[in-house]
Amino acid sequence: MVALNGLAKLLAAIGAGAWLTMRAGTGMGRRVIAGDGLAGRQLADGLPLHVWRPLRTLLPLAMLAGLIAGIGAARLLALYNAQIPVLSALAEIVLRDIVPLLVGLFACGSVTVALSSRLGAMALNREIDALEALGRDPVAHVLGPPLVAVLLSAPIHMALGGIAAIVGCALPLAMIANVGWALWAGFAFSHDAAQAMLTGMAKLLLYALIAFGVGSAVGARPVRSPADIGRRATTAFTAGLLGIFSAAALWTALL
Amino acid sequence: MDRPAVTALLAFEAVGLVLGGMRLLDRVDLIIGPGERVAILADSGSGKSWLLKLAIGLTPPGSGTVRLMGVALDATGPDARRLLRARCGVAMQGGSLLGDLSIEENMRLAMDSGSGRTARRIDRLLLEFGLEQVAAARADTLSAGERRRAELARAFVRDPELLILDEPFEGAFARGDMLEAQVRRRIVPQGRALLLLTQDMALAGRLCERVYRLERGRLIQQDAAVTAPIATS
Numbered sequence: 001m002v003a004l005n006g007l008a009k010l011l012a013a014i015g016a017g018a019w020l021t022m023r024a025g026t027g028m029g030r031r032v033i034a035g036d037g038l039a040g041r042q043l044a045d046g047l048p049l050h051v052w053r054p055l056r057t058l059l060p061l062a063m064l065a066g067l068i069a070g071i072g073a074a075r076l077l078a079l080y081n082a083q084i085p086v087l088s089a090l091a092e093i094v095l096r097d098i099v100p101l102l103v104g105l106f107a108c109g110s111v112t113v114a115l116s117s118r119l120g121a122m123a124l125n126r127e128i129d130a131l132e133a134l135g136r137d138p139v140a141h142v143l144g145p146p147l148v149a150v151l152l153s154a155p156i157h158m159a160l161g162g163i164a165a166i167v168g169c170a171l172p173l174a175m176i177a178n179v180g181w182a183l184w185a186g187f188a189f190s191h192d193a194a195q196a197m198l199t200g201m202a203k204l205l206l207y208a209l210i211a212f213g214v215g216s217a218v219g220a221r222p223v224r225s226p227a228d229i230g231r232r233a234t235t236a237f238t239a240g241l242l243g244i245f246s247a248a249a250l251w252t253a254l255l
Numbered sequence: 256m257d258r259p260a261v262t263a264l265l266a267f268e269a270v271g272l273v274l275g276g277m278r279l280l281d282r283v284d285l286i287i288g289p290g291e292r293v294a295i296l297a298d299s300g301s302g303k304s305w306l307l308k309l310a311i312g313l314t315p316p317g318s319g320t321v322r323l324m325g326v327a328l329d330a331t332g333p334d335a336r337r338l339l340r341a342r343c344g345v346a347m348q349g350g351s352l353l354g355d356l357s358i359e360e361n362m363r364l365a366m367d368s369g370s371g372r373t374a375r376r377i378d379r380l381l382l383e384f385g386l387e388q389v390a391a392a393r394a395d396t397l398s399a400g401e402r403r404r405a406e407l408a409r410a411f412v413r414d415p416e417l418l419i420l421d422e423p424f425e426g427a428f429a430r431g432d433m434l435e436a437q438v439r440r441r442i443v444p445q446g447r448a449l450l451l452l453t454q455d456m457a458l459a460g461r462l463c464e465r466v467y468r469l470e471r472g473r474l475i476q477q478d479a480a481v482t483a484p485i486a487t488s
Contacts, residue, residue: 038360045355122353129313130351134365134409135341137333141364 013239017213020139020220024147024212027140039145046149049114051156058106062161065102066168069094073169074176083179087187094165096196096203101248103157104207108240111150111208112215116236118142119219120229143216150212154204162197203251207244214240263288263322264417264448265310270319271472272305279305281472282319289416292442292449294459296477297469303452304348306469307421310450311343312336324416344410348421348452350402354395358386358405361394365412377412383437384408385430399426404434411441418442421452435461 031039073090077083122128122142131138166188173179187193218236223229265287272280279302287293297303308314309321312328321328323339331339352361359377366373381387384404389397394405403426410418423438424431439462442449451463459466466477 038356038363041360125354126347126349126351127353129308129347130353131364132313132337133311133340133343133345133347133351135337136364137337 013217014213016220017210017217020143020216021147021209021213023137023139024143024216027137028144028148031140031144042141042145043148046145047152050111050146050149051153054106054110054153054157055160058103058157058161059164061102061106062099062164063168065098066094066165067172069098069165070169070172071176074172074179077173077177077179083183087173087179087184088190088192090169091166091188091190091193092196094169095162095193096199097248097252099161099165100158100200100203100207101244103154103161103204104211104244104248105241107150107153107157107204107208108211108214108244109237111146111211112218112236112240113233115143115146115212115215116219116232117229119216120223120232123223124226124229147212150208151205154208155201158197158201158204162200203248206247206251210243210247211240214243262325264324265419265450266320266322266325267309268320268322270309270316270321272302272309272317274302274305278472280309280316280469283472283474285467285474287417287448287450289448290446291465292451292463294451294453294463294466295469295474296453296456296459296466298454301469302472303454303469304421306450306452307345307347307419310419311340311345341413342416344413344415344418346406346410346418346420346423348425350399350406350426352394352402352405352409355393357391357393358397358401359390361405362409362412365409376414380408380412383441384434400430402426404430407434407438415447417448417450419450419452422454423451424455424458438462 028039069090073086077086080086119128119142128138128142131141166184169188170181170184173184174181215236218232218239221232223232263286265285267283267285270280270283271278283306285293285295295303295306305314309316310323312321312323312331315329323336324342326335326339328336328339352358353364356364359381362377362380363373366377378387381390384407386401386405386408389401389405394402397405403424407420407423410420420438424434435458441447442462449463451459453459456466467474468477469475
């Protein structure tokens with residue numbers, strides 16, 4: 001019975017997240033078509049928060065992840081000297097799995113917490129009620145611009161994070177396995193690596209949507225006190241982590 | 256109460272509301288027609304703000320029906336309810352400005368178009384409510400009094416048929432009289448209907464023709480003699 005209740009709650013939360021994400025998308029589309037000047041201003045505010053500011057942390061993280069993967073690959077090369085399979089596998093796994101998951105986890109931390117906290121604060125300050133009282137759809141107004149910013153951030157973060165990880169791999173490959181930049185770049189920027197990068201971008205879009213859906217579904221729940229906002233942010237973060245790891249596992253197993 | 260509900264801008268028909276085991280409203284009946292000014296006096300925590308939420312369909316009643324502009328709110332969808340709300344001017348207790356928007360943007364939010372006429376209307380309201388200097392400032396950087404004035408100015412921006420004001424002058428100490436005069440000028444000569452929710456009996460007497468007291472969930476009409484001496488003092 002408890003398991004059934006839990007499953008029903010989980011399905012309801014997934015449904016709420018998907019519904020809010022769809023409504024945010026269609027609502028934002030309607031606002032743009034109607035020439036709502038405020039939508040552009042809100043998007044301009046959302047871009048630094050969701051696209052540019054995370055890069056300061058994300059790029060060093062991606063480089064460090066590349067460094068760790070590169071050390072592993074370099075040790076393998078030092079043992080077996082199988083450059084073609086090891087280097088091509090390294091480029092693919094970095095771009096297809098490691099960077100998307102890393103950026104997805106980062107998005108989970110920033111998007112879920114930012115959204116759930118903002119929605120909670122707006123509800124406490126009666127801003128959601130105010131939008132309703134003014135005849136505005138709060139979902140389109142509050143969630144529309146962040147949705148666009150989050151979706152725009154996915155390919156940008158993936159491309160820049162991928163390059164940073166490749167650069168990170170280069171250092172241990174050169175120092176431990178004596179693989180020069182030209183040789184490594186031949187694998188890292190090959191046709192197969194580009195395909196892996198595109199797959200990574202698709203994965204990251206999915207992770208970003210999961211983070212967005214979780215953040216909005218948790219944030220939309222009623223808030224009674226400021227302390228609730230912190231609790232909701234923690235719930236959103238852990239639920240987002242579970243969602244993103246489940247999606248990553250399913251993608252890897254099925255595709 | 257004996258007039259047909261269809262002509263009323265706002266009608267509560269046997270509305271009941273129970274929250275947390277407490278009966279806030281008990282079969283409340285109220286009709287506000289075009290141009291009528293009605294005040295409801297109530298102590299803090301007695302359900303005044305819930306009346307506002309019920310009136311514009313932000314929360315459904317436990318029992319009974321609320322009609323806004325003649326339309327039963329529980330029988331309409333969210334989009335239709337928003338269209339009905341857009342014909343009202345609302346000021347909530349404690350303020351409800353969007354903190355990350357400027358005062359001008361908060362007012363523009365209430366309008367459908369960004370035309371020159373809209374801009375002129377907003378400029379005029381900013382001037383009348385003494386907000387022209389802070390029009391570009393973010394709402395969350397303003398003082399409580401300025402926020403209150405902005406909230407009231409926003410309530411008038413759509414040229415509403417019905418105003419619902421919950422403790423409208425709370426926090427506007429220094430310019431309270433000016434603000435009250437401004438609100439009166441924008442309501443009385445223009446024949447707008449008003450639902451005023453307040454604890455201030457004198458204010459209710461000054462602004463409204465009919466005054467009720469909310470006691471134990473019921474509306475009790477106040478005699479003119481109760482409010483008039485205070486109103487003129």
